Amino acid sequence: MLTEEFKQKTLEDLEKQKYSAFEAEELDETFKAEVRAWLKTEGIYHFDFYRHRRNTTRYFIAFQEAEIAEKRFRIYSENQNFVGKFLPFACALMILLLTVVFMQYGFSSLPERGVIRSLMNASVVILIPFFIGMLFEYLASVGEPNLSFWRASKEAVVGCLLILVVSILVLREGVICLVMLGPLAFAALFAGSGVMQLICVYFWQPTNKIYSLSILPLLLCLFLPDFSKDYYGQTQREMIIHAPQEQVFKAINQIGPIQANEVPNSFIFKMGFPKPIFGMTEQRAEGMVRTIQWERGVKFEERVQAMHAPYLLSWDYHFTPHSFPKGSMDDHVEVGGQYFDLLKTDYQLEKIDAQTTKLVLTIDYRVSTEFNWYSKLWVNYVLGEFSDVVMNIHKNRLE
Numbered sequence: 001m002l003t004e005e006f007k008q009k010t011l012e013d014l015e016k017q018k019y020s021a022f023e024a025e026e027l028d029e030t031f032k033a034e035v036r037a038w039l040k041t042e043g044i045y046h047f048d049f050y051r052h053r054r055n056t057t058r059y060f061i062a063f064q065e066a067e068i069a070e071k072r073f074r075i076y077s078e079n080q081n082f083v084g085k086f087l088p089f090a091c092a093l094m095i096l097l098l099t100v101v102f103m104q105y106g107f108s109s110l111p112e113r114g115v116i117r118s119l120m121n122a123s124v125v126i127l128i129p130f131f132i133g134m135l136f137e138y139l140a141s142v143g144e145p146n147l148s149f150w151r152a153s154k155e156a157v158v159g160c161l162l163i164l165v166v167s168i169l170v171l172r173e174g175v176i177c178l179v180m181l182g183p184l185a186f187a188a189l190f191a192g193s194g195v196m197q198l199i200c201v202y203f204w205q206p207t208n209k210i211y212s213l214s215i216l217p218l219l220l221c222l223f224l225p226d227f228s229k230d231y232y233g234q235t236q237r238e239m240i241i242h243a244p245q246e247q248v249f250k251a252i253n254q255i256g257p258i259q260a261n262e263v264p265n266s267f268i269f270k271m272g273f274p275k276p277i278f279g280m281t282e283q284r285a286e287g288m289v290r291t292i293q294w295e296r297g298v299k300f301e302e303r304v305q306a307m308h309a310p311y312l313l314s315w316d317y318h319f320t321p322h323s324f325p326k327g328s329m330d331d332h333v334e335v336g337g338q339y340f341d342l343l344k345t346d347y348q349l350e351k352i353d354a355q356t357t358k359l360v361l362t363i364d365y366r367v368s369t370e371f372n373w374y375s376k377l378w379v380n381y382v383l384g385e386f387s388d389v390v391m392n393i394h395k396n397r398l399e
Contacts, residue, residue, distance in 0.1 A: 019062030133192025152193035174330035249310035255279030314346035
């Protein structure tokens with residue numbers, strides 16, 4: 001029940017400063033309805049209820065153009081029960097999940113698009129996490145819209161866990177893909193949460209129509225062209241080896257079996273990349289060929305294109321359908337596959353003195369995704385790490 005004192009103070013404050021502050025333990029829908037009905041009789045229609053950001057018992061009735069020095073946020077009038085609040089949210093998440101499943105398995109049967117329109121599509125990797133972040137934040141903002149870095153971070157973590165479960169159980173993705181795409185998905189989730197925070201705090205009141213955004217990634221994937229392009233890059237590593245130039249050149253050609261304790265520790269192996277176990281250069285009828293073997297049955301050939309002992313060794317790659325057995329690598333990072341390929345590699349040996357050689361390893365590669373700006377960061381890192389591993393094997397053997 002509104003008291004006369006409350007009514008008089010509210011009218012005076014609204015006329016004087018365009019807002020009125022009051023204290024209450026809780027602002028329920030009944031009280032707000034009474035205030036709206038009373039102010040309507042006074043000819044006042046365009047106002048909103050606000051609550052102090054930190055003081056949960058301090059509220060405001062204010063015109064939309066009012067300038068309130070105290071930090072506050074609008075109180076949304078929509079009051080839904082548990083089912084009404086969470087059912088639309090669950091349906092939106094289900095639409096996003098079905099979109100991912102469709103793009104992963106449905107597009108693979110379309111020859112004009114191919115499997116590149118599956119998980120490596122920007123709609124899946126960037127837009128779907130972005131909208132998941134928006135949905136999580138909207139669900140939280142219905143009750144308490146607020147600008148909070150920590151809440152956005154928490155929602156991004158929860159969203160990442162959800163994506164992780166779906167990727168493993170539904171999409172059957174490997175660890176390599178999950179580690180590589182994880183930071184990008186987290187950034188998209190965080191950005192989606194932040195954008196929805198701004199929308200909920202400053203622009204509009206809640207509506208279940210926001211959940212219709214969940215259909216947007218599927219529409220974009222269906223009607224937008226394939227934006228994937230080939231990017232050609234190069235990595236280069238160098239190392240000083242205290243051994244004669246001729247010995248170093250012989251070592252990089254006659255690698256032989258590689259013992260497990262010879263392979264330096266590297267994060268790329270914890271990600272799931274197989275370790276090298278054998279390498280040898282031999283003369284064949286078609287020319288010099290390097291046979292390379294990695295763990296998990298990986299085997300391929302490197303065809304020597306130039307050999308100028310003891311200064312230069314250069315080769316390109318020959319992969320067959322059997323080079324990478326099923327399960328040896330994630331499908332999306334398979335060497336020689338649709339998204340990534342090794343083109344050319346060369347060793348350059350520079351004589352420092354009679355007992356010292358500078359070994360330079362250069363690798364040319366191709367990456368083909370809709371977000372090459374991000375993919376090439378991982379390719380440069382992985383190839384750089386692998387180059388260091390291989391050159392350290394030579395260094396430790398020769399020194």
